[in-house]
Amino acid sequence: MRRRTPLAMLLLVLAALLLLVVPAARAAETLVLTCTKCTELVLTGKGLPANSSVRVSVVDVKTGAQVGSQFSVDTDANGAFIKKVPMDLGEHPSLESTVWKQDTGNVLVVAAHTRFTAPCKPEDTLAFTGSHTPLLLGMGLVLLVAGGLLLRGSRRADTPAP
Numbered sequence: 001m002r003r004r005t006p007l008a009m010l011l012l013v014l015a016a017l018l019l020l021v022v023p024a025a026r027a028a029e030t031l032v033l034t035c036t037k038c039t040e041l042v043l044t045g046k047g048l049p050a051n052s053s054v055r056v057s058v059v060d061v062k063t064g065a066q067v068g069s070q071f072s073v074d075t076d077a078n079g080a081f082i083k084k085v086p087m088d089l090g091e092h093p094s095l096e097s098t099v100w101k102q103d104t105g106n107v108l109v110v111a112a113h114t115r116f117t118a119p120c121k122p123e124d125t126l127a128f129t130g131s132h133t134p135l136l137l138g139m140g141l142v143l144l145v146a147g148g149l150l151l152r153g154s155r156r157a158d159t160p161a162p
Contacts, residue, residue, distance in 0.1 A: 033113035061094035
């Protein structure tokens with residue numbers, strides 16, 4: 001049986017003390033911007049200060065202009081809130097929102113939203129720049145078969161007749 005050294009015991013005691021001293025970890029603040037219609041933005045915040053008032057702003061990423069005015073939201077006992085904001089997502093395709101404390105002005109969380117994940121169709125769509133995979137696959141298969149037939153035909157031509 002192995003005897004515990006004083007150094008190992010000291011390390012165990014220090015680790016236990018460290019676990020007692022470290023405060024409980026708090027969940028990180030989160031802000032999620034979603035939409036189910038093209039006329040409404042849904043802001044969902046979690047992990048914020050409980051039962052407090054926070055300020056929220058929404059900015060159009062493309063223009064840098066604030067969309068609407070800043071507004072205040074009250075969090076629940078869990079530090080969460082859900083706020084629906086009427087907004088034309090066809091006019092504002094990319095948005096960024098910031099939540100900060102009402103009293104100190106400290107930024108708590110920042111989130112972005114783009115309508116590529118929204119049900120709205122973008123007005124300024126990009127041209128198709130990808131490859132036509134089925135067409136290229138079919139063409140490659142045809143060339144492969146043609147090469148096999150040519151190879152087989154050339155082997156027959158090289159074989160002398162008896």
